Amino acid sequence: MQNDFFNLYSHGFARVAVATPRCKIADPVFNAAQTIALAEAAAQQGAALVAFPELGLSAYSCDDLFHQAALLDACEAGLRTVMDATAQLPLALVVGLPLRVGHQLFNCGVVLAGGKILGVVPKSYLPNYGEFYEARQFSAADSAPCSQVDLLGQSVPFGAGLLFxxxxxxxxxxxxxxxxxxxxxxxxxxxxxxxxxxxxxNLSASNVLVGKSGYRHQLVSQQSARCLAAYLYTSAGRGESSTDMAWDGQTLIYEKGDLLAEAERFQDDSHIIYGDVDLERLSRERMHTTTFAQQVRHHAQQVAAFRVVRFALPGAPGGGKTLALGRAVERFPYVPSDPQRRDERCTEVYHIQVQALVQRLSQSGMKKVIIGVSGGLDSTHALLVCAKAMDRLKLPRTNILAYTMPGFATSERTLRQARALMEAVGCEAHEIDIRPSCIQMLEDLGHPYAEGQETYDITFENVQAGERTSHLFRLANFHNGIVIGTGDLSELALGWCTYGVGDHMSHYNVNASVPKTLISHLVRWVAESGVIGTSGSDVLLQVLATEISPELVPGKAGEDKPAQSTESSIGPYELQDFNLYYILRYGFAPSKVAFLAWSAWKDREQGAWPDAVHASRNQYMLADIKKHLATFVYRFFKISQFKRSCVPNGPKVGNGGSLSPRGDWRAPSDAEAVVWQADLDRIPDEAGK
Structure with missing residues (x-):
């Protein structure tokens, strides 16, 4: 296969197709011509596999015509025509036809590639109820008299237990x-x-009935999900007999329960759909889901009965062309782009966090929580969770002891937002100026700042963070409550948290497995709901519009912006959350993550949302993606695991994973990052170079 970074086949994808040709009943010449035309179209689009409907060369609704020798002979001749046409097509075809084997007739799917027949699969289960009476014409697979058949001058494998x-x-x-x-x-x-x-x-004909389309979706979705596989479903369309039935030509491509493609139903002409299936994702899911291997062991006899037919295509899919990824890649994998699904996601995540905190408070017998409120994004959301938990426990919100603790670099904006937020929530609001205690600590250390020198080093920053945490824990002791953590999943992944202080350590962290991009939408979701009043919604929107900063180094006098920008240091969270999702959830190599990111972000308009959080409609070039991915790889694999090995309890909220050492992620603190860094070299600096 092509070793091309920009080619989907270089990253574990394969393009597949499902086709529904216009058919004529009992006219294999016409049907074969329609099949070939669609196969050639699929080859032009770079598909490696294309599937056609059940009994497509004859039409499904032939009824007793299936026992006419002239029709059966014509179907085999049509098959030869299709077979010959595949000689130079760089893809495999699966076509349906009636086939005589011994003294029986079978409803078969035939696999073709490179001008050869690779195998013949008979139908296992023949419906003989309702409008179906296939047992009148056909024999089932388990009555096959042989495992090899002579067909068009070739001896080919025959049976239901074939893998290609x-x-x-x-x-x-x-x-x-x-x-x-x-x-x-x-x-x-x-x-x-x-x-x-x-x-x-699945080669299907499947007549249409009211509600049947939805049931097909359920069947195919669930089968692909249970089998951790892609599922291609065909269906017969225009041209089948309307004597007693109608046909809608529904075709579907699913991958592990996710719909990749679906054709418009009731089309007059031949049609075809494509899906770029992530085979590596499926393999990774099977490896990760250890019960899949248990099933393999428990059904060893059935598994061993399968025969594998290996074959090569006559050329690379797409004819050597570079094939860009055709499937949509969400820019924000933790946050659905569909507004309805996004609201559903926010609702569920919010309630998971609230339920977990309610359980922790109930079990511990604690009735008060202590939380630091900075006026920034993470502490804002954590405070909202605390408020809802108190409502659920039927405790007053004044049992939330909230503290904003301005330091040397706290801006008027964030301080104002913290005060307004605490008032809107109705908690017990406090304000502690930590500068005197910080100065005392700096004096004890002999730090130059205590002598009047403007030395803003890491010690200067961490003294402030440490003082805030020390106050919170002692306040919890004093008021018999627990400290609620505010640090999020993105910060933990990147190690953007000071060891042992508030963004790292607490008694319980409700944001532990919530990434930054999702937190922003959770806060927006609460603001748009209006549950904390107009003034509360206004301050939430102000928080969302505030640049993310630790605010530990003073800015220049007169400037209304922080001296530090988190994303300038560690990269934009929208990209780093993208990297986190695919590396943590699927274990993909950096080069594949970069390919996915490039596919998602190269188009300025693709996936851009018209809300304030993503109104910039950012576009990242490949060089940007590679740069920020290198930052992620180094920080995630090389220098940050020791911080994750001792994180506080907190609820897992999504299948994107968490970094709890007790749950999803166990890793040594002293591992090297060299293999991930080496893989970065596969990524070119610019598209096409």
């Missing part, structure tokens, strides 16, 4: 089943997935 593996396309191993096979309690594809099939293909 494409050489040169990493991890592309597919299985074929036919229509009803996926409607039974244990589809053949379930065992095929356990035997290593990453792509499951």
């Amino acid at each position: 593996e494409v050489e040169g396309v990493a991890l592309l191993r597919f299985h074929v089943e036919i229509c009803e096979d996926v409607w039974v309690p244990i589809p053949p594809s379930s065992f095929a997935a356990l035997a290593g099939a990453t792509v499951l293909v």
